[in-house]
Amino acid sequence: MNTIGVVLAGGLSRRYGSPKAFASRNGKPYYEIAHEAVSTVSDEVILVARPEFLGDFNQDMNVIVDEKEFVGCGPLVGIYSVMAHFPAERYVIVPCDMPYINSDVIHSLVASYEDEDVLAVEVEGIYHPIVAIYHHRMKDSIHQALEHGQYSVMKWLNGVGVRWIEGNELTMNAQDVFRNMNTPGEH
Template structure:
């Protein structure tokens, strides 16, 4: 496969206080809604999970689930596991707590990658966005090296060691970008997001 979309859903949801993946959106668990959204955007879809059993009741048989090989080691470790399990040229990472990620924006970002190893959005005030980004398979040695030395951060463990394409946020429609990168980490975030869900109905 050329490009695989990866939904990261293996976190503990400690700040939310309940499983973010199972939060209801019009009666549908958030993770199931996202799986449907990203299913046909690229050449494949992977759900990165801590355990398959956690999602067994959702009827997601058509979605490939990959269990973390380094449990509780964060998104960088999840990327390593997916790269080692699902061969592809590029991997688009998004997270289960990005409920409004826009496929059109993701495709536009993909078109800016060129020959870089990583392509991500540069925010004016928040740095780069590692979890709505593209990673080439060429990153795998650097990812593994970072994890082997105990470094879990994309910023310190990976980005300094690979070719990075940073796309300024002003290259994308402002409202669409803000919506796509809205992060639901806490109950307050989730409550704020309900208005956005109603606007998308």
């Protein structure tokens, strides 16, 4: 199955105080950790970033920005932007701010995928809609939502076929692996 890995690295990082994509764990930038996690299950990995930081990423990586008509409107735009330019059967999506994510967890996620519209992770009642696999058939639905000013991933997911998988089925330390870093001192 043709698979594109998507690393969402275009957030504003308001609470963090600086771009989270460039924060590091054990000397490795978060965006590289996310890239490595999805690269082993993907034919190609695309990072979606803010335009002002394009030149700051590893130049060997494929980095794009949001579609012009929806620029800066959140992660749903980033997902759509990749779908619009990189056709694939499925898209394995991770945010750049989960520095404990790894390829083993992503392999488990992919192994759990059963060709549904969206397979996303939930950990003990906390939903992670951008640690997920989106089928290509969702592209038009996402585009319609964006055209109607609907930028919330969760609100969009409420209207489509999503299967939530408990993170503890993917890894023994799900609460750590799927934790977003929102402040610099959270390591």
